Amino acid sequence: MSADQLPSWHGTPTKRSIVEFVAAVTDPDSPDFVPERDRVAVFDNDGTLWTEQPVYAQLVFAIDRAAELGHPTSLDKLQAGGMAALIELVALTHAGITTAEFDDLCRNWLASARHPRFGRPYPQTVYQPMLELLGLLDRSGFSCWIFSGGGTDFMRAWAGDVYGVPQHRVIGSVGETEFRIGAGGPELVKTPKVQVIDDGPQKPSSIHRHVGQRPILAAGNTDGDLAMLQWTAASPHRTLQLVVHHTDAEREYAYDVDPILGSGTDQILAAAADHQWTVIDMAADWASVHAAT
Amino acid sequence: MSADQLPSWHGTPTKRSIVEFVAAVTDPDSPDFVPERDRVAVFDNDGTLWTEQPVYAQLVFAIDRAAELGHPTSLDKLQAGGMAALIELVALTHAGITTAEFDDLCRNWLASARHPRFGRPYPQTVYQPMLELLGLLDRSGFSCWIFSGGGTDFMRAWAGDVYGVPQHRVIGSVGETEFRIGAGGPELVKTPKVQVIDDGPQKPSSIHRHVGQRPILAAGNTDGDLAMLQWTAASPHRTLQLVVHHTDAEREYAYDVDPILGSGTDQILAAAADHQWTVIDMAADWASVHAAT
Numbered sequence: 001m002s003a004d005q006l007p008s009w010h011g012t013p014t015k016r017s018i019v020e021f022v023a024a025v026t027d028p029d030s031p032d033f034v035p036e037r038d039r040v041a042v043f044d045n046d047g048t049l050w051t052e053q054p055v056y057a058q059l060v061f062a063i064d065r066a067a068e069l070g071h072p073t074s075l076d077k078l079q080a081g082g083m084a085a086l087i088e089l090v091a092l093t094h095a096g097i098t099t100a101e102f103d104d105l106c107r108n109w110l111a112s113a114r115h116p117r118f119g120r121p122y123p124q125t126v127y128q129p130m131l132e133l134l135g136l137l138d139r140s141g142f143s144c145w146i147f148s149g150g151g152t153d154f155m156r157a158w159a160g161d162v163y164g165v166p167q168h169r170v171i172g173s174v175g176e177t178e179f180r181i182g183a184g185g186p187e188l189v190k191t192p193k194v195q196v197i198d199d200g201p202q203k204p205s206s207i208h209r210h211v212g213q214r215p216i217l218a219a220g221n222t223d224g225d226l227a228m229l230q231w232t233a234a235s236p237h238r239t240l241q242l243v244v245h246h247t248d249a250e251r252e253y254a255y256d257v258d259p260i261l262g263s264g265t266d267q268i269l270a271a272a273a274d275h276q277w278t279v280i281d282m283a284a285d286w287a288s289v290h291a292a293t
Numbered sequence: 294m295s296a297d298q299l300p301s302w303h304g305t306p307t308k309r310s311i312v313e314f315v316a317a318v319t320d321p322d323s324p325d326f327v328p329e330r331d332r333v334a335v336f337d338n339d340g341t342l343w344t345e346q347p348v349y350a351q352l353v354f355a356i357d358r359a360a361e362l363g364h365p366t367s368l369d370k371l372q373a374g375g376m377a378a379l380i381e382l383v384a385l386t387h388a389g390i391t392t393a394e395f396d397d398l399c400r401n402w403l404a405s406a407r408h409p410r411f412g413r414p415y416p417q418t419v420y421q422p423m424l425e426l427l428g429l430l431d432r433s434g435f436s437c438w439i440f441s442g443g444g445t446d447f448m449r450a451w452a453g454d455v456y457g458v459p460q461h462r463v464i465g466s467v468g469e470t471e472f473r474i475g476a477g478g479p480e481l482v483k484t485p486k487v488q489v490i491d492d493g494p495q496k497p498s499s500i501h502r503h504v505g506q507r508p509i510l511a512a513g514n515t516d517g518d519l520a521m522l523q524w525t526a527a528s529p530h531r532t533l534q535l536v537v538h539h540t541d542a543e544r545e546y547a548y549d550v551d552p553i554l555g556s557g558t559d560q561i562l563a564a565a566a567d568h569q570w571t572v573i574d575m576a577a578d579w580a581s582v583h584a585a586t
Contacts, residue, residue: 037459099501156505166330167505168461174502179494179520185527186520188501195488201472208392208481209467210503212449212460227472227479234478 005136007287008129014285017278018133021240025216026140032238034216036141041217042207042228043130045148045155045172048221048244049163051125051290053253054116055260058154061109065093079260091192094175098187099153106157120293123158127244128291130219134163142217147206148172149199149224153190171210173198199224199263204231219244222258223267233275241277243268248283252290298429300580301422307578310571311426314533318509319433325531327509329434334510335500335521336423338441338448338465341514341537342456344418344583346546347409348553351447354402358386372553384485387468392446392481399450413586416451420537421584423512427456435510440499441465442492442517446483464503466491492517492556497524512537515551516560526568534570536561541576545583 009015024032025039046052055075066073071092078085094102115125134144144165148155152172159170174196177188198206204227207215218225218232219242229241245265246255256265272279282289302308317325318332339345348368359366364385371378387395408418427437437458441448445465452463467489470481491499497520500508511518511525512535522534538558539548549558565572575582 152502152505160505168503170505177498177501179497179524181523186497186523187527188497188524204472204479204481205470208470209445210461212445212453212463230474230479231472231481234480 044220095192203228337513388485496521
C-alpha cells in the first residue's frame with residue numbers, strides 16, 4: 001500500500017520506526033519476518049489509546065452511579081479515603097446486578113456523559129493516531145488486544161466497537177461473577193469480589209492467560225505497563241515497544257504522574273532509554289490528537 | 294457442500310439435529326440465521342472431546358511427575374486423601390517452574406505417555422466424530438472454544454493443534470502466575486495458588502470473561518457442564534445443546550459417574566430430557582469413536 005496509512009503522525013523518527021517495523025515483520029523476504037499467527041500486539045488503554053485526564057472515565061461513571069444510588073461521593077473524598085474508598089465505591093456501583101444490566105448502565109452513561117474539557121463523549125477522546133495504528137496493524141495481519149487496568153465489563157461496553165476489535169480481545173480488571181437461574185432465566189451476577197487488577201506485573205499474567213502467546217508489539221504510558229513491555233521485548237521475534245509520553249498541554253495534557261492513582265513514568269521512560277524503545281512525544285509526533293468533531 | 298462432512302456419525306436423529314441446526318443458522322434466508330460474529334460454540338474437553346477414562350490424562354501426568362520429583366503417590370492414595378491430596382499434588386507438580394518449562398514438561402510427557410487401554414498417545418484418544426464436528430463448525434463460520442476443568446497450560450500443550458483452534462480459545466482451570474526478571478530474562482512462574490476451577494457454575498463466568506458473548510452451541514458430558522449448557526440455551530438466537538453420553542463399553546467406556554472426581558450425569562440428562570437437548574448416544578450415534586491408527 002503506497003498511501004500514507006498514518007496521516008495523523010508527523011514524519012518524525014517515531015513514525016518511521018513504526019512503519020519500518022511493520023514492513024520488516026510482514027515481508028516474507030525479510031530476516032525479521034514473523035508468521036501471521038505470531039503477530040500479536042497488546043495495548044494499554046487509559047492514556048495510551050484514549051485520554052485519561054483529568055479523571056478516568058470509569059471513575060466518573062462510578063461517581064455518577066453512586067449519586068443515582070443515593071450515596072453521593074466526590075473525587076476529594078475518594079482521594080482522602082485512598083484505596084479502601086475506591087474498593088467500596090466499586091462494590092457499590094459495579095456489583096449486585098447482572099452483567100446484562102451493567103452493560104446497559106455503561107452504554108447509557110457513555111451516551112450522555114461528556115468529557116469536561118473537550119465537551120465530547122468519552123469514546124471520542126480516543127487518540128486518532130493510535131486508531132490509525134490499530135488499523136494499520138489489523139490490515140497487516142496482527143491481532144490487536146487491549147489490556148487495561150479498567151474493568152473488562154466497562155471496557156467492552158464501548159472499546160470493541162471503537163477500536164475495531166472483537167470483545168474477547170478487550171481485557172481489563174475482573175470482578176467475579178456468579179451464575180444463577182433468575183426470574184428471566186440463566187444470568188451472571190456481578191459480585192464485589194475483585195479477581196484480578198490488570199496492572200503492573202499482572203499484565204503479563206493476563207496476557208498469558210487470555211492470549212496464550214507472547215506479543216511482538218506492546219504500547220503503554222505508565223510504570224504500570226512496564227512489565228507488559230518487558231515481557232513482550234523478550235520474544236524470540238523482532239519486537240516493538242511504544243511509550244506514549246504526555247507532553248502536550250495545549251491539545252491534551254502534559255504530565256508524568258497520574259493525579260488520581262499516582263502512577264508515574266520514571267521506570268518506563270528509563271527502560272525506554274535503556275532499551276531504545278520508541279517514545280511517542282505527543283506534542284512532536286502527532287499531527288492531531290483527537291479526531292475532528 | 295454436498296459431501297458428508299460428518300462421516301463418523303451414523304445417520305441417526307442426533308446427526309440430523311446437528312446438520313439441520315448448522316444449516317439453519319448459516320442460511321441467510323432462514324429465520325434462524327445467526328451472523329458470523331455471534332456463531333460461538335463452546336466445548337467441554339474431558340469426556341466430551343477425548344477419552345477421560347480410566348484416569349484423566351492430566352492426573353496421570355501429575356502422578357508421573359511426582360514420582361520424578363521423588364514424591365511418588367498413587368491413585369489409591371489420592372482417592373483416600375480427597376481434594377486436599379489433589380491440591381497438594383497440583384502444587385508439587387504444577388508450580389515453582391516457569392510457564393515455558395511447564396510447557397516443555399507437558400509436551401515431553403505427551404510424546405511418551407500411552408493410554409493404558411488403547412496403547413496410543415492421549416491426544417489420539419480424541420473422538421473422531423467430534424473432530425469432524427469442530428471442522429464442520431469452523432468451515433461454517435463458527436468460533437469454537439474449549440472450556441475444560443483441566444488446567445489451561447496443560448491443555449494448550451496439545452489441544453490447539455489437535456482441535457485446530459488458536460491458543461486463546463483453549464481455556465481451563467487457572468493457577469496464578471508471577472512475573473519476574475529471571476536469569477534468562479522476563480518470565481512467568483507458576484504458583485500453587487488456584488485462581489479458577491473451570492467447572493460447574495464457573496463455566497459461564499469463564500465464558501463471559503474470555504469470550505464476552507453468549508454462545509449458541511455448547512457440548513458437555515457431566516453435571517459440571519450443566520450451567521454452561523443452560524447459559525447457552527438462554528441466548529436470543531437459536532441454540533443447540535449436545536450431551537455426550539458414554540454408552541459404549543465395547544469401543545470406549547460406559548459410565549454415568551466419573552470414578553475419580555465423582556461427577557455425575559443425573560442433572561444434565563434430566564435437563565436434556567426437559568429441554569429436548571441432543572443426547573449423543575456414543576454406541577448408537579458414532580460409526581467410530583477414535584481415529585484408526
